[in-house]
Amino acid sequence: MSVLSIPLVLIQPDPIPQLVANLIGLGFVVAIVAVARVGLVNQATIGLIIVLVVSFAVIPFGTSQIGLVPIFAVVAVITAAVIGEEKHVVFAAIMGIAGMVGQWFGVASRPQVAPSAGEIVVVGVLLTVICGLIAGIGTRSVRRAIELATAAQSRAEQLAQQLAQANQALEDRVAERTAALQAALAESEQRQAALAAALAENERQRREIRALSVPILAVRDDMLVMPLIGALDGERLALAQQRALQAIEQSRAQSLLVDVTGVPFLDQAAADGLIALARSVRLLGARLTLIGVSPEVAQTIVGLGIALGDIRVARDLRDAVMRGVSG
Structure with a gap:
């Protein structure tokens, strides 16, 4: 946004202050990116919203005119909607409204110059490009999220299939062990029955031997x-x-x-x-x-x-x- 707004700045009567402000904003953006890369995404999002709002809010104080500047408040809201959460959108909207109110109280009493046709076209082109970039980032993020969700779903289905196979193998093993245990139990019962019959026969023979004695x-x-x-x-x-x-x-x-x-x-x-x-x-x-x-x-x-x-x-x-x- 700082780079793309340079044509709008250059057509101003005194572009030097606005160029300095753009460079300062660009420095803040670089710092915000560094903060996001270390994992402080929530803090980076809030900082980006503040930088965006402050960037459009101070323009009238350097140029002494409001003109089409307040419409840049929508950039902060759209950015918050793309990269942040619901609370960031609310924060961006409140900050944008506060910035516009501050512009009104700060420069409304000064003489205003209507924006020229060139300024309107440049602002329109600038907003279109910026919103297009933000929308492209959002679309890419959504597509990436869908791809990740699809991959996660595919992985989950594979894991579910592996789990089902493991459960089936476990059930087969349990059934096999149960059958083996039942066979061993039946064999043990047969042996016990044979042993009981042998003991009974032994007792009968013992009685016969006692009788013969x-x-x-x-x-x-x-x-x-x-x-x-x-x-x-x-x-x-x-x-x-x-x-x-x-x-x-x-x-x-x-x-x-x-x-x-x-x-x-x-x-x-x-x-x-x-x-x-x-x-x-x-x-x-x-x-x-x-x-x-x-x-x-x-x-x-x-x-x-x-x-x-x-x-x-x-x-x-x-x-x-x-x-x-x-x-």
């Missing part, structure tokens, strides 16, 4: 024999008593022969268990005969002072059968 054989219709092999603990004695009582009840036998040939030793607990077995058998109407007592077992019984009570004793199975033990 205490077999009961029928020698005659009224006589049963139960061979015991190995150490007699509480569990085996309880099992022997259970199986013996069940067999006597089912067969109506009157005699139970307990063969202890395979028992290596007999302690107090085992002797008490045999005595309890004899009493239980007696309650069912049968008698218990102990056969196959080894010398070691006999010494243990005597040494412990165990009274066999109702328990009969035979040398071996043949002796017990031949003697006709029956109750």
